[in-house]
Amino acid sequence: MIEAGRKRATKPPTQPQTPPQQPEAQRLTRIKPSNRFFSLDLGELWRYRELGFILAWRDIKLRYKQTFLGAAWAIIQPVTTMVVMTLIFHQFLGINPEYHVPYVLFSYVGLLPWTYFNACLTQSSASIVGNSPLVTKVYFPRLLMPLASVISPLVDFFVASTILAGMFVYYRQAPHWHTIAAPVFMAIALMTALGLGLWFSALSVRYRDVPYALPFLTQLLFFMSPLVYPASDVPQRFRWLFALNPVTGVIDGMRWTVIGKGVPHYSVFGASAATGALILVSGLVFFRHTERSFADVI
Amino acid sequence: MAAFAIQAEGLSKQYRLGQHRHAYKTLREELGRATRALVRRNGDANGPGTIWALDDVSFEVEQGEVVGIVGRNGAGKTTLLKILSRITEPTRGYADLRGRIGSLLEVGTGFHPELTGRENVFLNGAILGMKRKEVARKFDEIIEFAGVEKFIDTPVKRYSSGMYVRLAFSVAAHLEPEILIVDEVLAVGDAEFQKRCLGRMDAIGKSGRTVIFVSHNMPTVTRLCQRAILLDRGRVVLDGRSEDVTAHYLHSDTGTSAHRTWPERAHAPGDDLIRLRSVRTVNTEGGTAHTVDIRRPVGIEITFDVLRSGPPVRPQVMITDESGLHSFNALDTDTRWQNSAEPGAYTSTAWVPGNLLNEGVVFVSVFVSTLSSQRTLQHVKERDIVSFQVADPLEGDSAKGEFAGRWAGVVSPLLEWTTDSVE
Numbered sequence: 001m002i003e004a005g006r007k008r009a010t011k012p013p014t015q016p017q018t019p020p021q022q023p024e025a026q027r028l029t030r031i032k033p034s035n036r037f038f039s040l041d042l043g044e045l046w047r048y049r050e051l052g053f054i055l056a057w058r059d060i061k062l063r064y065k066q067t068f069l070g071a072a073w074a075i076i077q078p079v080t081t082m083v084v085m086t087l088i089f090h091q092f093l094g095i096n097p098e099y100h101v102p103y104v105l106f107s108y109v110g111l112l113p114w115t116y117f118n119a120c121l122t123q124s125s126a127s128i129v130g131n132s133p134l135v136t137k138v139y140f141p142r143l144l145m146p147l148a149s150v151i152s153p154l155v156d157f158f159v160a161s162t163i164l165a166g167m168f169v170y171y172r173q174a175p176h177w178h179t180i181a182a183p184v185f186m187a188i189a190l191m192t193a194l195g196l197g198l199w200f201s202a203l204s205v206r207y208r209d210v211p212y213a214l215p216f217l218t219q220l221l222f223f224m225s226p227l228v229y230p231a232s233d234v235p236q237r238f239r240w241l242f243a244l245n246p247v248t249g250v251i252d253g254m255r256w257t258v259i260g261k262g263v264p265h266y267s268v269f270g271a272s273a274a275t276g277a278l279i280l281v282s283g284l285v286f287f288r289h290t291e292r293s294f295a296d297v298i
Numbered sequence: 299m300a301a302f303a304i305q306a307e308g309l310s311k312q313y314r315l316g317q318h319r320h321a322y323k324t325l326r327e328e329l330g331r332a333t334r335a336l337v338r339r340n341g342d343a344n345g346p347g348t349i350w351a352l353d354d355v356s357f358e359v360e361q362g363e364v365v366g367i368v369g370r371n372g373a374g375k376t377t378l379l380k381i382l383s384r385i386t387e388p389t390r391g392y393a394d395l396r397g398r399i400g401s402l403l404e405v406g407t408g409f410h411p412e413l414t415g416r417e418n419v420f421l422n423g424a425i426l427g428m429k430r431k432e433v434a435r436k437f438d439e440i441i442e443f444a445g446v447e448k449f450i451d452t453p454v455k456r457y458s459s460g461m462y463v464r465l466a467f468s469v470a471a472h473l474e475p476e477i478l479i480v481d482e483v484l485a486v487g488d489a490e491f492q493k494r495c496l497g498r499m500d501a502i503g504k505s506g507r508t509v510i511f512v513s514h515n516m517p518t519v520t521r522l523c524q525r526a527i528l529l530d531r532g533r534v535v536l537d538g539r540s541e542d543v544t545a546h547y548l549h550s551d552t553g554t555s556a557h558r559t560w561p562e563r564a565h566a567p568g569d570d571l572i573r574l575r576s577v578r579t580v581n582t583e584g585g586t587a588h589t590v591d592i593r594r595p596v597g598i599e600i601t602f603d604v605l606r607s608g609p610p611v612r613p614q615v616m617i618t619d620e621s622g623l624h625s626f627n628a629l630d631t632d633t634r635w636q637n638s639a640e641p642g643a644y645t646s647t648a649w650v651p652g653n654l655l656n657e658g659v660v661f662v663s664v665f666v667s668t669l670s671s672q673r674t675l676q677h678v679k680e681r682d683i684v685s686f687q688v689a690d691p692l693e694g695d696s697a698k699g700e701f702a703g704r705w706a707g708v709v710s711p712l713l714e715w716t717t718d719s720v721e
Contacts, residue, residue, distance in 0.1 A: 032392035
């Protein structure tokens with residue numbers, strides 16, 4: 001029988017040369033419907049950490065690509081807002097907080113964490129729908145996307161902070177030594193923004209109302225947080241309501257750390273931190289619970 | 299016995315109708331639905347609003363096996379792929395996978411036009427599950443394979459589409475998981491590129507890795523895979539040697555057949571000059587030939603419209619055997635096509651003589667081109683559009699005579715033998 005001409009390309013080698021035996025090569029993955037309501041699976045997240053960093057790096061890299069002013073935008077936004085705020089609220093309306101510092105400094109110290117919070121919230125909320133080609137074509141822990149998107153606003157935050165340093169030099173003042181506590185308050189800002197971002201990114205997979213609702217929400221928050229006025233101007237009977245807004249605690253706290261005046265009341269700080277933590281935890285639970293259907297619905 | 303690489307047990311996936319694809323709703327619709335549901339309390343999970351895209355699918359794949367998943371559109375191939383890739387969860391059942399899983403449902407997932415080639419290689423590599431160090435180690439190899447060394451620091455938006463696809467594929471080709479899940483979309487691009495893709499897949503399969511390959515293209519499946527699984531309406535219909543499975547698929551009403559028609563001109567293959575109406579294989583009696591006696595001629599009948607006058611038209615057929623080998627090409631040499639084509643409907647039939655094609659499944663590709671002094675333009679380019687089976691009734695008068703076993707060769711011509719006695 002003539003067998004030579006028959007070209008069968010894939011005859012398996014009798015003894016397949018298995019690739020080098022790494023522990024990963026033998027790891028058993030079970031794919032099944034997840035019946036548990038919630039599991040964080042930090043181990044999985046850790047295994048994919050490199051992808052998380054690369055996604056964050058991509059965001060930073062792409063942030064100001066093909067813009068004329070580039071990274072200057074990180075400065076232009078808070079500085080312009082500061083100028084307008086000073087003109088309207090300080091000059092025209094006469095708001096004069098008792099911080100014994102120029103109003104520009106007062107407002108800019110508040111705007112810094114606010115800008116960071118706002119960017120985190122906006123970007124993490126858009127992270128899933130904005131990456132839908134990835135969601136439908138490859139597997140990775142979906143949490144990486146909102147997580148990665150809170151990193152690039154951090155770069156903007158540091159860029160914008162240089163202006164603050166410049167202002168201190170101009171006014172011949174020094175930041176208070178409390179400044180070392182700033183990361184605590186930034187962490188509350190991050191926690192809250194990420195928590196809300198988890199809620200909104202998961203919700204927007206199913207409801208495209210989110211992109212419409214979000215700018216409206218942040219606009220309301222802008223006025224409901226002590227950005228243009230000091231927290232002490234809020235009437236006593238509304239204080240508790242303001243304290244529930246984690247951004248209040250963040251801005252109040254940042255002013256205390258950098259300017260050194262206006263010690264935040266422990267109840268305001270406590271309420272902000274607790275609300276922020278609650279938002280983050282509930283966001284995580286909701287996100288993990290709904291992510292299994294992302295690829296089917298998006 | 300080799301250990302299993304994949305073990306799937308009763309995998310099922312249910313979709314709510316309309317949930318699949320672009321089913322996002324606004325909050326208002328959802329609230330309306332929730333209210334109606336409260337009133338009616340319709341909680342039946344198997345109600346008319348649901349569909350089982352996969353229904354109790356079980357199979358086991360050994361390490362080092364290359365398995366093809368075939369079936370027509372909507373048979374559940376993509377759903378199975380997405381479950382094995384962990385993109386979506388099964389509704390019921392489970393699958394165990396041993397080792398790292400790499401899935402290529404698309405080339406260049408996550409490529410960003412603003413980033414340079416270099417940056418995209420790292421980004422895409424990470425998305426496909428490669429470690430940074432691994433990408434760095436293979437980086438030179440990747441760009442060399444893609445042939446884009448000179449442009450590696452140029453944003454990929456400036457790349458030609460060919461360069462883009464080559465770079466994207468090259469990253470994917472250097473992925474080395476224990477289990478590779480590949481969609482046929484990988485086999486896009488020009489013929490040269492396709493060949494490289496398939497060659498690479500072949501090599502991956504031979505290196506002892508497990509490959510799951512989804513495809514519509516039967517010759518590719520038979521060439522790359524030892525084993526194939528046929529899905530139909532979410533169920534496993536057949537699981538066995540790829541030749542058997544593809545042959546079954548082609549000759550059940552689920553696959554390509556010996557007769558294809560396009561009743562609506564708007565959806566027919568072609569362009570503003572030429573549109574295909576139908577292609578079928580015919581026997582000498584004029585009937586559609588699903589199976590042809592090896593000794594009898596078979597005609598490939600191409601019916602098409604010429605929509606306006608144009609340069610001379612050339613219908614062409616290309617014959618491929620079940621392993622994907624080109625048997626031959628043939629241009630229509632009818633003198634009618636020497637001159638410019640007049641608008642109208644035409645039927646061209648190419649007659650393949652008996653005692654030429656070997657036994658097995660034969661695939662026919664149809665091309666219609668125009669030849670002008672400047673250039674050749676392909677208006678219709680339909681690969682593997684129809685297929686038929688060549689069968690030897692074993693009556694002793696074909697090339698293999700009385701022999702009843704498998705007969706090798708692309709063709710099996712009946713030769714004239716002379717035998718003389720010598721002293």
